[in-house]
Amino acid sequence: MNKEKKKIDWMITLVPLAIVVGLSVxxxxxxxxxxxxxxxxxxxxxxxxxxxxxxxxxxVFLVSIFLAMSKYGxxxxxxxxxxxxxxxxxxxxxxxxxxxxADILFYSFSEWVMYATDSHLAExxxxxxxxxxxxxxxxxxxxxxxxLVLAVAFGFMLHVxxxxxxxxxxxxxxxxxxxxxxxxxxxxxxxxxxxxxxGTATTFSVATPLMASVIGEVLHVEISRTIITxxxxxxxxxxxxxxxxxxxxxxxxxxKVCIYMFFGLLAFVLLFSGEIRYIIETGFSSLGKMIQxxxxxxxYTDPTRSxxxxxxxxxxxxxxxxxxxxxxxxxxxxxxxxxxxxxTVLGGYVFGVGSTLLSFIxxxxxxxxxxxNGVMDFVAQYQESxxxxxxxxxxxxxxxxxxxVFVLLLxxxxxxxxxxxxxxxxxxxxxxxxxxxxGEKPHRMIQLMWxxxxxxxxxxxxxxxxxxxxxxxVSIVAAFPIGTVIVxxxxxxxxxxxxxxEGAGFDNM
Numbered sequence: 001m002n003k004e005k006k007k008i009d010w011m012i013t014l015v016p017l018a019i020v021v022g023l024s025v026x027x028x029x030x031x032x033x034x035x036x037x038x039x040x041x042x043x044x045x046x047x048x049x050x051x052x053x054x055x056x057x058x059x060v061f062l063v064s065i066f067l068a069m070s071k072y073g074x075x076x077x078x079x080x081x082x083x084x085x086x087x088x089x090x091x092x093x094x095x096x097x098x099x100x101x102a103d104i105l106f107y108s109f110s111e112w113v114m115y116a117t118d119s120h121l122a123e124x125x126x127x128x129x130x131x132x133x134x135x136x137x138x139x140x141x142x143x144x145x146x147x148l149v150l151a152v153a154f155g156f157m158l159h160v161x162x163x164x165x166x167x168x169x170x171x172x173x174x175x176x177x178x179x180x181x182x183x184x185x186x187x188x189x190x191x192x193x194x195x196x197x198x199g200t201a202t203t204f205s206v207a208t209p210l211m212a213s214v215i216g217e218v219l220h221v222e223i224s225r226t227i228i229t230x231x232x233x234x235x236x237x238x239x240x241x242x243x244x245x246x247x248x249x250x251x252x253x254x255x256k257v258c259i260y261m262f263f264g265l266l267a268f269v270l271l272f273s274g275e276i277r278y279i280i281e282t283g284f285s286s287l288g289k290m291i292q293x294x295x296x297x298x299x300y301t302d303p304t305r306s307x308x309x310x311x312x313x314x315x316x317x318x319x320x321x322x323x324x325x326x327x328x329x330x331x332x333x334x335x336x337x338x339x340x341x342x343x344t345v346l347g348g349y350v351f352g353v354g355s356t357l358l359s360f361i362x363x364x365x366x367x368x369x370x371x372x373n374g375v376m377d378f379v380a381q382y383q384e385s386x387x388x389x390x391x392x393x394x395x396x397x398x399x400x401x402x403x404x405v406f407v408l409l410l411x412x413x414x415x416x417x418x419x420x421x422x423x424x425x426x427x428x429x430x431x432x433x434x435x436x437x438x439g440e441k442p443h444r445m446i447q448l449m450w451x452x453x454x455x456x457x458x459x460x461x462x463x464x465x466x467x468x469x470x471x472x473x474v475s476i477v478a479a480f481p482i483g484t485v486i487v488x489x490x491x492x493x494x495x496x497x498x499x500x501x502e503g504a505g506f507d508n509m
Contacts, residue, residue, distance in 0.1 A: 061145035073342030077155035084338035092351035093255040098423035102413035106207040108363035120309035132286035153493035155333030164435040168192035174492040198478035199323035258415035278369040283361030319479035331423035
């Protein structure tokens with residue numbers, strides 16, 4: 001352990017620790033004031049600089065298409081001719097579950113309801129035509145474009161250039177040069193770790209109360225949702241810590257279990273809900289409308305602020321995915337060794353986007369069908385109570401075999417969280433080191449420290465009963481500086497990859 005201490009970057013480790021502890025204390029002691037300040041900061045970034053997030057989102061997606069279709073796509077993330085370490089299914093399972101936590105299930109059930117109550121939808125048309133479109137847009141090509149472009153950049157850095165500094169700043173070296181080892185590099189790494197903690201806090205805080213509600217429904221108990229949520233966070237922390245300490249093998253096994261339960265849940269709802277025709281046809285129609293209007297949706301800013309729809313939703317989502325880009329792409333790039341850039345990008349879109357779309361189409365359109373056919377009025381329930389977690393419980397109750405669905409939903413959410421935070425804790429652990437040679441892993445005590453640290457801020461946010469808007473604010477604020485770093489990383493990769501191709505004898509571009 002003494003040797004290990006010399007390898008650790010104490011500044012990158014201790015400064016985020018101090019920030020997390022400080023924020024947690026504030027949210028515990030003065031929750032109302034903390035949430036008010038957070039809301040004001042969120043409005044400033046989202047309203048004043050909203051177009052900044054939109055331009056980066058669309059730009060990164062277009063770069064992903066360019067990489068897949070150009071000669072950059074022929075680059076192998078490893079030695080020339082090297083074969084992938086994992087099968088496509090194993091790779092896809094780990095990629096999907098590390099990139100999406102249990103919030104995908106929370107939003108799959110409830111997101112269309114939030115859009116149905118938004119005045120922007122009334123401007124566009126009917127709930128039937130548009131409520132199912134925006135969930136597909138906000139969770140598909142641009143979000144996964146963030147992941148896949150950065151995964152390629154990090155994979156190139158790790159497996160082709162063999163860099164031993166597994167940090168955000170190292171990916172900027174082709175542009176920043178010697179400044180990577182100076183103040184600029186230190187600032188970038190601190191921003192990255194803070195963004196990672198913000199993304200973790202947002203994700204855990206959004207969906208864990210649903211798990212608490214499910215437990216209350218299954219056990220028929222009346223216990224404070226906050227108390228149950230904190231217990232769930234601690235249990236989930238134990239599960240992902242145990243898995244992480246068993247290395248990539250443990251992560252791979254947990255990812256496969258998660259995928260089997262996830263698709264089992266989707267298949268059960270699709271086949272036994274009695275809404276199979278409506279689910280498939282509405283999903284197909286929504287997908288077509290999303291693709292047809294993709295660029296319009298990507299560039300809509302609501303300049304007159306008539307509804308604030310992009311400020312409340314699209315900008316939040318792009319910021320949300322930006323902060324997750326600190327961990328997930330590093331993990332995806334790590335497990336993509338032996339795959340070409342083209343295989344990584346297109347394979348990621350097939351498995352990642354495909355699985356995501358299925359979740360929203362099946363789980364979302366089931367309840368949307370009950371709404372538009374007059375069987376249930378979920379929109380009125382949400383407008384009356386404002387309780388999304390209670391709304392989802394009401395939706396699941398209508399599914400045949402609801403007790404079984406509740407149990408499967410709970411287990412799947414735990415597995416999703418555990419797998420996602422395996423990748424986050426592993427990435428954060430790597431940040432704690434000055435250098436890690438190829439194949440070298442962080443010490444288990446460092447991994448354990450990050451596993452515990454990642455759970456502290458979410459507990460504080462849950463305890464302070466932050467609103468959905470304030471939980472979104474955490475990501476929007478943290479993503480602002482990270483957006484600029486993402487642009488530098490993409491430019492650095494294109495510059496370095498072009499130099500590599502010229503030296504390796506690729507045809508001139």
